[in-house]
Amino acid sequence: SVRGPRVAPVLPLRFSRAISPQAAMTKLGQWLCGLALLGSAWAALALAPPGLRLPAPYREALLPLPVYLLVAFGCYSLATVGYRLATFNDCEEAAAELREHIKAARADLRRRGLRL
Amino acid sequence: MAAHGADKFSVLLPTYNERDNLPLVVWLLARTFQESGNNFEIIIIDDGSPDGTEEIAKQLEKIYGSDKIVMREIISVPFSSGTAYIHGMKHATGNFIVIMDADLSHHVSLYFIKQKEGNFDIVSGTRYKGNGGVHGWDLKRKLISRGANFLTQVLLRPGASDLTGSFRLYRKEVLQKLMEKCVSKGYVFQMEMIVRARQLGYTIGEVPISFVDRVYGESKLGGNEIVSFLKGLLTLFATT
Numbered sequence: 485s486v487r488g489p490r491v492a493p494v495l496p497l498r499f500s501r502a503i504s505p506q507a508a509m510t511k512l513g514q515w516l517c518g519l520a521l522l523g524s525a526w527a528a529l530a531l532a533p534p535g536l537r538l539p540a541p542y543r544e545a546l547l548p549l550p551v552y553l554l555v556a557f558g559c560y561s562l563a564t565v566g567y568r569l570a571t572f573n574d575c576e577e578a579a580a581e582l583r584e585h586i587k588a589a590r591a592d593l594r595r596r597g598l599r600l
Numbered sequence: 601m602a603a604h605g606a607d608k609f610s611v612l613l614p615t616y617n618e619r620d621n622l623p624l625v626v627w628l629l630a631r632t633f634q635e636s637g638n639n640f641e642i643i644i645i646d647d648g649s650p651d652g653t654e655e656i657a658k659q660l661e662k663i664y665g666s667d668k669i670v671m672r673e674i675i676s677v678p679f680s681s682g683t684a685y686i687h688g689m690k691h692a693t694g695n696f697i698v699i700m701d702a703d704l705s706h707h708v709s710l711y712f713i714k715q716k717e718g719n720f721d722i723v724s725g726t727r728y729k730g731n732g733g734v735h736g737w738d739l740k741r742k743l744i745s746r747g748a749n750f751l752t753q754v755l756l757r758p759g760a761s762d763l764t765g766s767f768r769l770y771r772k773e774v775l776q777k778l779m780e781k782c783v784s785k786g787y788v789f790q791m792e793m794i795v796r797a798r799q800l801g802y803t804i805g806e807v808p809i810s811f812v813d814r815v816y817g818e819s820k821l822g823g824n825e826i827v828s829f830l831k832g833l834l835t836l837f838a839t840t
Contacts, residue, residue, distance in 0.1 A: 508799060511756055512838045561750060568746045573733025578810030589627035596663045598623055598656075 526550060608639040609712075610694030610772075614684035615644055618702040619651045625702050626660050626669065636712060643670045643691055645684040682789050686779060689772075697775050701766040711769045714807045721774045721802035724760055724794065725767035725809035732762075732808030748829060752791070755837045759798045760806060763791040764829075767809055774802055788832030795840045 509517070530546035590600075611629055615622060626642055633640040642664075644657045654673060661669040670691055685699065698711070711723050726732050728749060734742070752763055764787050770778070777800070782792045797804060 510838060510840060511836075561754075565743070565746050565750050568728070568750070569739075569743055572728075572737075572742045572746065573731060573810075575731075575733045575735045575810035575812065578733075579735040579812050582812050585628055586624055589624045593623050593627055593663070598659050598663060600620075600623070600656075 606639065607696060607712075608641070608694035609633065609696045609698055609769075610688075610692035611640065611642045611698040611700065612685055612688040612692070613642060613644050613700065613702045614647070614688070615649060615653050615657075615702045616647045617649045617651045617653060619649070619653045619656050621703050622653060622656050623660060625700075626664070630664060630668070638712060639694075641668055641670060641692070641694060643672060643688045645672050645688045647684070648673060682779070682782070682785060685775075689776065689779070692772065695772050697770045697772050699766075699768045699770065699775075710807045710809075711767075714805045715769060718803065718805050720805035721771050722794070722797055723769040723805045723807055724762065725765045726760070726762035726806045727765060727809060727811050728761045729806060730808030732810065734811045734813070736813030744826065748826075748833075752833060755833060756791075756795055756840070758791075758795050760794050760804050762806070763794050765809065765811070766790070768793075784832060784835070786828070786832070788829070788836065791832065792836055792840065795836060799840065 526546060526549060530543055530549070594600075613622075613625065618625075622644070629640070629642060644660075646653050646657065648654075654671070657669070657671045661671055663669075672687060672691060689697065696715070711725075714720065714723050727734055728746075734745075737745070748764075749762065752758065753761075756763075766787075768790075774797070778793050778796055781796050781800075782789055784792045794804065
């Protein structure tokens with residue numbers, strides 16, 4: 485759809501969405517673009533189409549790279565969540581304070597006429 | 601609009617069956633505001649609770665004054681946080697809006713200080729940073745919380761550490777703008793607000809809060825909740 489005067493009139497209509505500041509890419513879009521970029525780079529280098537041959541050791545190393553990265557990310561995720569779980573604060577003082585407040589609140593409100 | 605230097609805080613409290621918690625929350629809020637010398641009002645938006653929440657709210661109105669406690673009732677079919685806030689905002693006279701659940705009220709004053717410090721558009725409570733935290737949670741609940749938050753951070757990169765927290769302060773204009781743009785329901789709505797706020801370039805400050813488990817009433821974290829969270833997260837991933 486046309487985005488209005490912000491878009492230079494010389495640009496073809498189908499590009500106006502990408503350029504308009506309001507049509508920022510969704511996160512999904514960003515991921516797909518990123519994966520497409522990395523994926524094609526990997527395919528180009530590791531699968532070795534004719535005309536772009538790296539020495540064999542490099543190709544062999546690159547081939548399983550996606551799987552390695554996935555596993556690495558999995559380990560990172562587990563480690564991070566585990567660490568955050570272990571360091572999740574238990575707010576004892578806050579709970580105690582709240583209990584005190586509740587006692588004071590009930591007493592005060594009763595004094596002021598609240599019938600619970 | 602409030603005059604410069606005369607900030608007024610409107611607290612929106614959507615309630616459903618909060619008969620026991622409501623007076624405590626109101627008392628805590630009123631005391632915090634009075635201690636910090638801020639002008640305030642508390643807007644209670646009740647969804648026709650059958651347990652007498654409305655009656656309690658009316659009593660509180662008598663105790664604190666009808667300029668401080670405003671009672672609104674919605675008996676609409678889809679009572680989501682969204683409709684409650686829209687309804688509540690219509691009657692809000694403050695220039696700052698505080699959104700919170702009626703089951704937690706903690707260290708409200710930190711929010712004002714933080715807002716003044718950085719002149720933020722939004723101040724959000726976080727359980728995951730600083731000395732923020734929880735109380736009364738078992739290991740399973742903590743694991744699910746951390747796991748869900750990790751997933752959210754990876755997928756949405758929201759720039760805030762706690763998206764599903766229930767305690768936020770907004771400038772009134774900022775909240776109005778965000779309400780126009782957000783379409784989700786329930787707590788996914790809260791997540792969407794922060795994500796959109798970042799996209800629109802609003803500044804977000806974070807304050808550690810202690811989430812003490814519900815004093816009365818039950819907390820819900822079943823399989824259904826998890827599934828709906830994932831659905832909401834994926835929807836946000838694909839649409840924002």
